[in-house]
Amino acid sequence: MSNKVKLYPNSSPDSANRTPYLDLVVPDGRNNPCRCFWTQLQSGKIALTRGWEEFYQMYKINLDSMLYFTHKGNSTFQVQIFDFGGIENSYQVRDPEEPPYVRTGNYEIAKCINIPPSASARAVAAKVKSKWPFFVMDLTARMMSSRLLSNVPHLSHFTGQRHPLILTHGHIEVEATYTRYSGKRDGSFGVISGGWENFASLCNFKTGGVGVFEVISTEPVTIIQVRCR
Incomplete structure (x- = not known):
């Protein structure tokens, strides 16, 4: 609008x-x-x-x-x-x-859109029941202390290099920015910055868990709902 x-x-x-x-x-x-x-x-x-x-x-x-x-x-x-x-x-x-959703583009209902990085993340992904495209990531100590959330899968509706989005968890909503990798990096991934560090702190996420990131909306703004397992 x-x-x-x-x-x-x-x-x-x-x-x-x-x-x-x-x-x-x-x-x-x-x-x-x-x-x-x-x-x-x-x-x-x-x-x-x-x-x-x-x-x-x-x-x-x-x-x-x-x-x-x-x-x-x-x-x-x-x-x-x-x-x-x-x-x-x-x-x-x-x-x-x-x-x-039955099928939207390359996404299928209740399918994980990234390759889970660990056995624990794979186990969580196999049990997630979601009507939205989602990806899972290990909440490591390095990730929780970083200002950047890296290795975020590139979503098909992002056509440019930088895109605003909102991270949500319960009543918590934080604005952030998705930036797609360029140059020698794999362009099918990117980073979430400008809000991730504050978001993780407000949500009180703990290391050792697995984050489930559900893309619940793309219009009028991309919203990613985050749960910790």
Whole structure:
């Protein structure tokens, strides 16, 4: 969404005391809004939080989807959803028993997208049940004391060299930057910096564990949810 769009969290007199939200509607003629709350990042952009997961599961949004937001007034935005080939979504509500992703690009449901670096990481990866693409990494003493999280697998929706993202763990959200390796390094990997050290400290992660990094959103910003096993 453009930062030129003026957002109206709500229209009531005490709106300053309420959590800001957007009402998302799809062009299916029913105009049934899906309320998504949002938080403003230090960069001036916003990240959709509570309610967004239900929205993208309902309309089968995945890593290859393209979303077009049109401001319809106040807090309402119409969202058109297109797949990688430019075909618009049918906007048929997903069957609750149907998994939100069958296959997106090179990803398959509940598959680890990196090669686990150790036996313990492989054991964790084999047990993870996630509807999002994920990768696993050993939380070594060197990693926990570093400002950089290296050897992060390159995600298919990253087309350039540097990309902003958000690391989340429970209620903790920290902005960071993904930088892809270049030159003699393997370009299929990169590093997360500018936030990793602070994030690991806030989450109180301990050495000896295994981190599970789930890519839970790429629009409007890439969000990686981190769990420690």
